[in-house]
Amino acid sequence: MNRKYVVNFLQFCFGVLIFLVRCSHSIEPMTIGAAIGAASVGISYFKGQTYCRLYECCDDRSIPANVQALHQSLQKKLYGQHIAVQHIISALSAHFNSQVKSRKPLVFSFHGEPGTGKSFVADQIVQALYLQGSNSAYVVKYMGRADFAQAELVGTYRERIYREVHNRLSSCPRSLFIFDEVDKMPSGVFDTLKSLLDYNGLADGTDITQAIFIFLSNNGGTQIAEHLGNSMKGGKLREDIRLSDYESLLQRAAYNMDGGLKKTSLIEAYVIDHYIPFLPLEKAHVLKCVEAEFQRWEKTPDRNIINDILSSMSYDRIHALFVSSGCKTLEKKVAMAIN
Structure with missing residues (x-):
């Protein structure tokens, strides 16, 4: 048919x-x-x-919300981010719990330096929750530098965001919104979103409680690395680091540093549910990323090539523990090395 x-x-x-x-x-x-x-x-x-x-509809078939599959994928493919895996999975499981109806959208704010996995995790969430993945009509992604680049147009951007988000929620309350490069957006761009993310809901009856919002930002990455480095040099194991060590730090960084969340009502009104730190990666984590790239190419890992790639990496100047670019550039490095 x-x-x-x-x-x-x-x-x-x-x-x-x-x-x-x-x-x-x-x-x-x-x-x-x-x-x-x-x-x-x-x-x-x-x-x-x-x-x-x-065809895709706003129903359980098109939006299976397979949190278990997401958990398995992150455990297998994401390295060095035990805090992110634990709390993202727990938050999504609670959000989709049919026995306890959510009273507001689920709102994440991912923070960390480039190459630590923020965009990767957001993409994995999309693939697990929606049958058509990133091609789903119910997944909307904005890029800071491409969509909201000019500070003088912040008023126009506010209206656009509110209008488009409201229209999407009217079409499908189970929509997912990703705002990437938040640190590249002008301050105040999200202020009209507060009414869509808070408990009060909308007067027109639009269901906002089933939606998910994810903000991705490099802001706070330096503070995360500094705190983790100090903790590790003080004898604390990386695996013993907890979310509580970072939540208030990230909230302050998001509110005070330049970007779309600076001095925003979203933070003032406490509508962001979870500030998730993406920890800087060590050499052992980057090694796993390189090996995974070889597997993606269906190639046997070549130790000489791997050693050459790892030796070309630079480390943070303060602690000399963390690879500066994380896993961000490895895909191209491996592709060039094996071709």
Whole structure:
């Protein structure tokens, strides 16, 4: 059954409804009510059994929200980020818990230096929650430098964000919004979002409680690295570092540093649920990234090439523990080395 046929049939059904309404003056009220009700149920059933089996709909088939698959993927493919894995999985599991209805959207703010996995994790979330992944009509991604580059247009950007987010939520309450490069956005760009992210909801009845928002920023990355380095040199194991060590630090960094979250009402009103630190990577983590790239190319890891790549890496100047670029440039380095 092709899409055109399904759409035409649905249009026919709605046409029948309109006809019944127009003729309602000559039909008993109870009869017309029953007819409209039956037609509505029929249309809903038909759509669920045909159109939504073939094309994306805002339902459980198209949005399976497979948090378990996400957990397995992150454990296998993400290195050195035990805090992120633990708290992202817990937050998503709670958000999708059918026994406890959420009263507001789920809002994450990911922080860390480039190459630590922020964008990777956001992409993994999209792939696990939506059947069509990044091609889903219910996933919206904004890039700071591309979408909101000019500070003098911040008023226009506010209106655009509010309008587009509201329209998407009206279409599908289970939409996901990703704002990348938040540190490259002008201050104040998110201020109109507060009403869409808070507990109060919207007067027009739009369901905002099922949505997810993810903000990605490099802000706070230096502070994370400094705190982790000091902790490790003080004898604390990396695996013993907890989210509580970083939450207030990241909240202050996001609020005070230049970027889209600077002095924002989103932070003042406490609508961001989780500030997630992405820890800087050590040599052992980068080694795993290199080996994973070889596997992606279906090649046996070449120790000479790996050693050459690792020796070309630079480390942070303060502690000399963390690879400055994380795993960010490894894909191209490996590709060049094996071709």
